[in-house]
Structure formats: structure tokens, C-alpha cells
Amino acid sequence: MFKFVLPLIAGVAASSAGAAIVSVAGSTQLIAAPPSVASGVLTSQNFTYAFNERTNVNYSGQVDVQNPVPGFVFDITNVPGGFVNAEVDSHLIHFDVTDINSDTILNGVVVFDQPILAVIIDGAKLSNSDAALGAPGTAYPFGVANRGFSGTQDWFRLTAPDTLEFRVRNINTADQIRVLTRSVPTPGVAAVLGIGFLAGSRRRR
Numbered sequence: 001m002f003k004f005v006l007p008l009i010a011g012v013a014a015s016s017a018g019a020a021i022v023s024v025a026g027s028t029q030l031i032a033a034p035p036s037v038a039s040g041v042l043t044s045q046n047f048t049y050a051f052n053e054r055t056n057v058n059y060s061g062q063v064d065v066q067n068p069v070p071g072f073v074f075d076i077t078n079v080p081g082g083f084v085n086a087e088v089d090s091h092l093i094h095f096d097v098t099d100i101n102s103d104t105i106l107n108g109v110v111v112f113d114q115p116i117l118a119v120i121i122d123g124a125k126l127s128n129s130d131a132a133l134g135a136p137g138t139a140y141p142f143g144v145a146n147r148g149f150s151g152t153q154d155w156f157r158l159t160a161p162d163t164l165e166f167r168v169r170n171i172n173t174a175d176q177i178r179v180l181t182r183s184v185p186t187p188g189v190a191a192v193l194g195i196g197f198l199a200g201s202r203r204r205r
Contacts, residue, residue, distance in 0.1 A: 019089040019114035019181045020052050028093070028108035033135035039144060039174045043098040048108045048168065053090040053135040056183045060085045061132065062125055063118035063180065070158040074119070076149045084118050088180040090133035093166065096174035105153060105169045112181045115161040120178040121149040129178060146173040 024030045028048045036042065042049060065074050066082025091112070097104050120126055123145045130140045141147050149155075149168075154175060156166040168175040 019055065019112060019184050021050055021091055021110055022113045023111045024050055024109060025111075026108040027106035028110060033138050035137065036139040037092065037094045037096075037174065037176065038139050038141045039096060039147070040100075041096070041139075042094060042174075043096045045098050045102065045104055046106075048093060048095040048106050050091065050093045050108075050110045051135065053092055053138075053178075054133055055089045057088055057090065057132060058086075059088050059090075059129075059132055059180070061129055064121050064125060065119045066117070068116060068119060068158050070160055073155050073157045074121075075152050075155040076121070077152060079121065082118060084180060086117065087183040088117060088133075089114070089183050090129075091179045091181065092135070093164075093177040093179065094174060095168045095170050095176075097170045097172075100172040103169070103171055105167060107165070107167045109159075109163065109165045110179070111160075112162045112164075112179070114181040114184060116158060116164060116179055116181055118180040119156065119164070120180075121154070121156070123148040126176055126178055133178060133180070141174060144173060147176050149175065149177075 021030055028050050031049050031051050033051045034042050063082045063084050064079040095106060120129060126148050127142045130142055134140050151169060153169040156164055159165050164179060
């Protein structure tokens with residue numbers, strides 16, 4: 001019996017049930033993590049892009065808004081800051097114009113399947129969190145100062161605990177928003193042991 005139960009326990013303990021983006025609206029398109037979100041690579045005049053980055057990450061670091069209150073509007077003049085020390089899932093919203101001489105404003109909505117714990121909109125904080133929270137295999141514009149919000153026309157707010165609405169104005173550098181959501185707990189080993197015990201009891205009968 002045990003030779004079947006132990007691999008099952010190992011498999012469940014290593015799994016990640018992670019939270020995810022469940023829907024988008026407005027200008028936003030949901031995509032898989034791309035090869036690069038460096039400036040000038042993933043561009044559009046009409047769309048912003050959202051994708052899931054990492055799941056079940058034990059993250060400790062600074063954020064711009066922690067536990068945002070639904071209905072409250074946040075921009076670069078109104079970011080209370082905060083420090084997260086928790087298991088989170090990370091997601092990125094990206095906007096970069098094709099025509100660097102244009103002045104484009106887009107609105108979007110992203111809905112997650114778990115509550116939003118924190119949001120990062122500052123370029124330095126985005127760069128500092130790339131290593132821990134960035135998608136594996138995706139290149140980021142590390143060190144680019146204006147990759148986050150760069151003016152008061154950029155803003156976001158929560159319309160529900162799991163829903164983020166935003167507006168971004170882009171001229172010549174990618175605008176990015178990193179959203180941290182609550183991780184979905186992986187199944188407990190105790191529960192798996194219980195399943196194994198029941199299976200063994202039935203066999204002995």
C-alpha cells in the first residue's frame with residue numbers, strides 16, 4: 001500500500017494550485033507569459049496585455065499599495081506604500097505603444113479568482129521584484145525608471161476585492177502594473193494521508 005501512497009503525497013506537496021486571471025475587459029487582452037516585456041517588444045496602439053507570472057511565492061518586499069480599498073483611486077501622487085511578507089501569486093499588466101511619438105490612453109479591467117493583496121506601480125519597485133515575481137523565461141525592462149506609472153493620468157482602483165480597473169497613458173516607455181493576489185493553498189498532506197488510509201482499509205477488506 002505505502003509504495004502507492006508516498007508518491008501521491010510527494011506529488012501533492014509539490015503542486016501549486018495558484019490563483020489566476022479569470023477575465024479581462026476594455027482594452028485588455030489575456031495572454032500567456034511572453035518572451036519579453038522590455039520596451040519596444042510587445043507593443044500595441046489599441047491593447048493592453050495581462051498575464052499570470054508566478055504562483056505560490058513566499059515574497060518579502062516593498063509595494064506601492066497594500067490591501068487596497070475598493071473604490072479608492074490610486075495614482076503616483078497617492079501611493080501609501082507597504083511591505084508584503086506572505087505567500088502570493090503575481091500578475092503583470094503591460095502597455096507599450098507601437099508609435100513612440102503618439103500619446104495614447106487606454107482603459108482596462110482585470111478580474112482575478114482571488115483577492116488582491118497589493119499593487120506595484122513604481123519603476124524601481126517593479127525592477128526590485130522582477131527576480132522573485134517575474135514569469136520564468138520572460139525578459140523585463142530592469143532598471144527602466146518610467147516603466148511604472150509616470151503621470152497623474154495613470155491610475156487604478158478596485159471595483160471589487162478581486163477586480164482591478166485601470167487607465168494608463170503611454171508615450172515612449174512601457175507602462176506596467178504588478179498585481180499580487182492571495183495564493184490558493186495546496187492540498188494538505190494530512191488529507192492525502194487520510195485518503196491513503198481509507199484506500200488501504202478497503203484493500204484489506
